[in-house]
Amino acid sequence: MTARVYQWRTGNRFxxxxxxDNFFPRILAALDQAxxxxxIELYLVDSGRSTRQWLDVLQRVCQxxxxxxxxxxxIGTDGLSRSERRELEQMGVELQFYNPSSLLSGHRxxxxxxxxxxxxxxxxxxxxxxxxxxxxxxxxxETGRTPWHEQMLEVEGPVVEDWADLFERMWQxxxxxxxxxxxxxxxxxxxxxxxGGAGHGRVSYIGAREQKxxxxxxxxxxxxxxxxxxxxxxxxxxxxRIRRALARAAKRGVDVRLLLCGMTIDHPPVRYAGQRFYxxxxxxGVRIYEYQxxxxxxxxxLVDDWVSLGSCNFDHWTLxxxxxxxxxxxxxxxxxxxxxxxxxxxxxxxxxxxxxWRQLALWHRFKxxxxxxxxxxxMWLFGIPR
Numbered sequence: 001m002t003a004r005v006y007q008w009r010t011g012n013r014f015x016x017x018x019x020x021d022n023f024f025p026r027i028l029a030a031l032d033q034a035x036x037x038x039x040i041e042l043y044l045v046d047s048g049r050s051t052r053q054w055l056d057v058l059q060r061v062c063q064x065x066x067x068x069x070x071x072x073x074x075i076g077t078d079g080l081s082r083s084e085r086r087e088l089e090q091m092g093v094e095l096q097f098y099n100p101s102s103l104l105s106g107h108r109x110x111x112x113x114x115x116x117x118x119x120x121x122x123x124x125x126x127x128x129x130x131x132x133x134x135x136x137x138x139x140x141x142e143t144g145r146t147p148w149h150e151q152m153l154e155v156e157g158p159v160v161e162d163w164a165d166l167f168e169r170m171w172q173x174x175x176x177x178x179x180x181x182x183x184x185x186x187x188x189x190x191x192x193x194x195x196g197g198a199g200h201g202r203v204s205y206i207g208a209r210e211q212k213x214x215x216x217x218x219x220x221x222x223x224x225x226x227x228x229x230x231x232x233x234x235x236x237x238x239x240x241r242i243r244r245a246l247a248r249a250a251k252r253g254v255d256v257r258l259l260l261c262g263m264t265i266d267h268p269p270v271r272y273a274g275q276r277f278y279x280x281x282x283x284x285g286v287r288i289y290e291y292q293x294x295x296x297x298x299x300x301x302l303v304d305d306w307v308s309l310g311s312c313n314f315d316h317w318t319l320x321x322x323x324x325x326x327x328x329x330x331x332x333x334x335x336x337x338x339x340x341x342x343x344x345x346x347x348x349x350x351x352x353x354x355x356x357w358r359q360l361a362l363w364h365r366f367k368x369x370x371x372x373x374x375x376x377x378x379m380w381l382f383g384i385p386r
Contacts, residue, residue, distance in 0.1 A: 004165075004202040005213060007191050011345040012157030013199065014329055016309075016337040019145065020130065021135035023152040024050065030120050031057050034066045039119040039167045041071045043112065043311070044131025046079030054132050055087060062092045069093070071171055073113040074100040076131070096174060098323075114322035115205075116152075116311050117167060121300075125163045127310050127327045128152030129299045136270060147295040151341065153309055153327050155335075159201040166203055166325060190217050193224075193306055193330060200330040204308065206323060212314045214326055215319055219245055225254045230342045232259035232298035235267065236274035237315035237375065243277055247284035257286075259298065259345055263291035272367045273375035274315075282354040289349035299326075305335050320384050 017023035031038055031054075045051060053116060058068055070088065088095055098113035118126040128151050130136045135147040156376065157161070185310040190213065194200040206212045206367075222229060222245035229249050236258065238246075250256040258281075265271050301308040309324030312318060378384075 003207060004169075005188060005191065006162045006166075008194055008200050008202045009158040009162070010194075010197070011199050012155060012159045012201040012331070014201065014327075014331055015154040016341065017128075017154060019150060020050075020148070021146055021312040023126070023128070023130065025155075027118055027152070028057050028152065030054060030124055030126070031118070032060060034120045036121050037067045037069075038121075039069050039071075039117075039171075040168065041113065041115045041117040043073045043076040043114045043116065044079075044133055045072060045077045046133040047081045047084055048134040048138075048271060050132050050134050050137040051084065052079065055084060055266055058088070058093060059091050067094070067106060067169060070336065071096050071098060071113065071167070072145055072241050073098050075112060076107070076109075076114075079133070095248065096171065110321045112322050113170070114311050114318065115325045117163060117325060119164055119167060122164045123156065123160055125160045126152050127155060127163070127325065129297050129311055134147075135295075140236055142296070145294065145374055146296055149291070149294055149298060149345075150231040151298055151300060151309060152172070153329075155201065157199065157201065157289050157335050159203065159327075163202040166205060170323070188213050188216050190220050193221075193253050196305075196330075197305070198331050198333070202328045203314050203325065204310075204328045205325040206312065206319065214308070214324055215239075215242075215314070217328065218242065218308065218314065220302060221301070221306050221308070222246065222249055225249050227304050228255040228257075228302065230255075230257045230259070230302040230339075231314070232296065232300045232342070232345070233313050233315065234265065234297050234299070235254045235270045235294070235313050235315045235317075236260045236277070237317065238268060238277070239316050239319065242314060243281065246286055247281060250281075250285035254276075256285065257287045257289060257342075257346070259289050259291060259296065259342065259349065261296055262292045262350065264295045266295060269371040269374070270315075272371040275368045276372040278357055279350065279354075282352065282357055288354065289346050289354045291345055291349045293348050296345065298345075300338060300342075302335065302338050303335075306330055307331070307338050309338070316379065316384050320382075322336040336366060
């Protein structure tokens, strides 16, 4: 299927929803009000209270004749019980699993559908980084917050047609095993960003055989940045191109800030491996914040008045193996909401300085060196550029 680069569309509405106690009830209510069709593409689904609530809603809409299609990642949904899979099929949900494993999968097993997308009646979409799991969607009674910090965008307007098209393209490929090898970041024409105005949006994605346009868009945004580059990602293992673009922006006076995970993270070795890049970035003037209260799973970029939010982590593993999708937007209200969210998170983070980083404990330095070398070896093994 021919790769498509989606253009900017006007007349859209965006609303930023922060944390599962806000976005999950909103998504369930929207699903419950569907009239004709629901399309869902997800990486992570685990059995639990949240999944039970989701299944109950799908049961109701299926009973009144709404067509429901679910494209789920075969590995990311390991935690979904067999009985609940049967329940989905019995209620009439059309179900596909992306890239099922086999004894002969080899490294192609690493190709995953990491997108998070809900489309209701081709008029309303939810895009971001959530899965249907209790850490995303249920409050911790002790803290009064969800264990995982996440964002979703509610999207209405013409750009939803492109989200529906992206889903349809993947759906038509079926739940086949992925047979491709690694693909490089190729040059692709990125539509120019609208100069001001409101309600501008476009779909940006990484596909199975297409150019990795999400990366190209981010690099273009970093090169043109004049005031700020605020980037949130849970797994900080960026390619050398992204690291260089961040450093260059900071050196020319742009306010470059990274919002990364602190000690609370689901994969601690990834944190240590990524910290090997801190010294050069700090020397360039990049400000590095590590979020403290809980695990931050945000995947958000704010470059001047341009927003990119979705499933893409911007780490080299994601960029070479996963299907990803982000909503790009130029909209003053959304920019303000995203900026306020960043500022709140910065206030709950520890800020590294170059002087503080140079005083790092020897044991911490050892873990950075050890996991950094492991990461380099894995990249070399799979031929992933640094």
